[in-house]
Amino acid sequence: MNPQRTRRRGPALENAILDAAWDVLVEHGYHGLTYEAVAARAHTSRPVLYRRWPTRDDLLLATITRYRAAQPVEIPDTGDLRADAIGFLRNADAGLTGMITLISVQLMDYFRDTGTNFTTLRDALGSPTPTPCEIIVARAVARGDLPDVPRSRRLLNLPFDLFRHDVLMTLRPLPAHSLTEIVDEIWLPLLRR
Amino acid sequence: MNPQRTRRRGPALENAILDAAWDVLVEHGYHGLTYEAVAARAHTSRPVLYRRWPTRDDLLLATITRYRAAQPVEIPDTGDLRADAIGFLRNADAGLTGMITLISVQLMDYFRDTGTNFTTLRDALGSPTPTPCEIIVARAVARGDLPDVPRSRRLLNLPFDLFRHDVLMTLRPLPAHSLTEIVDEIWLPLLRR
DNA sequence: GCCTCAAGATACGTGAATGTTTCTTAGGGC
DNA sequence: GCCCTAAGAAACATTCACGTATCTTGAGGC
Numbered sequence: 047m048n049p050q051r052t053r054r055r056g057p058a059l060e061n062a063i064l065d066a067a068w069d070v071l072v073e074h075g076y077h078g079l080t081y082e083a084v085a086a087r088a089h090t091s092r093p094v095l096y097r098r099w100p101t102r103d104d105l106l107l108a109t110i111t112r113y114r115a116a117q118p119v120e121i122p123d124t125g126d127l128r129a130d131a132i133g134f135l136r137n138a139d140a141g142l143t144g145m146i147t148l149i150s151v152q153l154m155d156y157f158r159d160t161g162t163n164f165t166t167l168r169d170a171l172g173s174p175t176p177t178p179c180e181i182i183v184a185r186a187v188a189r190g191d192l193p194d195v196p197r198s199r200r201l202l203n204l205p206f207d208l209f210r211h212d213v214l215m216t217l218r219p220l221p222a223h224s225l226t227e228i229v230d231e232i233w234l235p236l237l238r239r
Numbered sequence: 240m241n242p243q244r245t246r247r248r249g250p251a252l253e254n255a256i257l258d259a260a261w262d263v264l265v266e267h268g269y270h271g272l273t274y275e276a277v278a279a280r281a282h283t284s285r286p287v288l289y290r291r292w293p294t295r296d297d298l299l300l301a302t303i304t305r306y307r308a309a310q311p312v313e314i315p316d317t318g319d320l321r322a323d324a325i326g327f328l329r330n331a332d333a334g335l336t337g338m339i340t341l342i343s344v345q346l347m348d349y350f351r352d353t354g355t356n357f358t359t360l361r362d363a364l365g366s367p368t369p370t371p372c373e374i375i376v377a378r379a380v381a382r383g384d385l386p387d388v389p390r391s392r393r394l395l396n397l398p399f400d401l402f403r404h405d406v407l408m409t410l411r412p413l414p415a416h417s418l419t420e421i422v423d424e425i426w427l428p429l430l431r432r
Numbered sequence: 433g434c435c436t437c438a439a440g441a442t443a444c445g446t447g448a449a450t451g452t453t454t455c456t457t458a459g460g461g462c
Numbered sequence: 463g464c465c466c467t468a469a470g471a472a473a474c475a476t477t478c479a480c481g482t483a484t485c486t487t488g489a490g491g492c
Binding site (some may be wrong): 163164165198204208210214215216228232239 | 270294308356357391393394397400401403404407408410411420421424425428429432
């Protein structure tokens with residue numbers, strides 16, 4: 047280990063380890079989340095980890111929990127439906143891709159074992175109602191930019207579903223043109239129909 | 240090994256191994272798909288596997304390919320666009336759900352390890368071109384039921400993407416009304432726009 | 433019925449990760 | 463400034479899978 051580095055203690059050390067664990071998790075997945083790899087990444091040693099998190103699941107849970115306090119996705123309010131929609135997808139693309147990837151990689155085994163699924167988890171975590179897409183449409187209706195007619199949940203949440211689908215398929219952030227394509231070629235024509 | 244068992248050769252042995260590999264994959268995921276486990280399940284030995292599939296990826300691809308070849312999804316040709324679309328989704332719902340669930344649950348580690356993703360795997364398996372959705376639209380255009388205008392890949396494959404999304408989210412077959420909703424409320428209005 | 437080749441068993445070295453123990457040394461409290 | 467605790471280094475036995483090499487034995491072709 048680098049002799050220059052000061053010896054860390056308490057919360058400073060703990061946070062550094064969990065940050066390292068998050069990096070390893072995003073980079074190599076659950077299978078790569080070994081005590082060895084995390085200790086190396088955090089520039090510490092395995093016994094330090096074992097003293098705090100006796101099992102790998104403890105370490106995983108602590109890592110995810112620490113990042114649960116992460117940034118919420120902002121819903122822009124520009125006064126323009128298209129700008130709101132694309133802006134929201136852009137924010138989600140920047141902030142949510144890692145989390146979606148993580149969940150898809152990490153929790154599938156849990157889903158398999160418990161017989162639950164994404165939807166179950168989202169409901170258990172307290173589903174945000176209304177969803178961001180529904181908020182954006184409601185604002186457009188209030189401005190008179192869209193007719194005030196009933197719309198199905200599928201139509202309302204279509205852009206985010208397509209966004210999530212593409213992220214799950216590629217496990218990467220989406221290029222900007224995919225976001226505008228979803229809004230311009232799919233969602234807006236259906237909303238304005 | 241059971242002395243009663245006859246010694247298998249050629250395709251019979253190969254199919255028995257790949258069937259065993261499929262079972263292991265479904266049961267324990269990619270991480271559990273070891274030469275040891277597959278050889279044990281198939282009542283053979285690791286060298287027999289190494290002679291045919293030098294790497295674990297070769298074994299994985301062969302296993303998935305065999306399963307998929309055994310489970311083709313029919314594309315109905317009724318002369319009606321809506322009936323074709325809903326019929327195809329219904330066939331996919333009956334036949335592909337297990338496959339999609341498997342991939343999502345079991346292969347995420349593989350994606351992480353190899354830096355690949357769902358799309359990469361689909362290409363490696365030989366992506367059918369044109370896709371079923373594209374075939375269905377082409378037939379409708381040929382009949383004169385749809386105008387012969389250029390359409391984006393996203394629009395053309397929209398129903399299957401939405402279907403796949405819902406399967407990934409619920410890890411269950413979709414109810415019939417979801418299939419008709421995708422076709423009637425989303426796809427057909429955009430195609431006929 | 434004999435011959436050939438591959439199936440199948442067995443063993444060996446390697447490498448990675450586990451869980452634990454021992455020892456030193458640095459930081460912070462007093 | 464001293465002391466105590468915990469950080470960090472190092473080593474240990476164990477486990478599991480890998481990849482290969484060697485040997486036998488059975489199945490199918492002729």
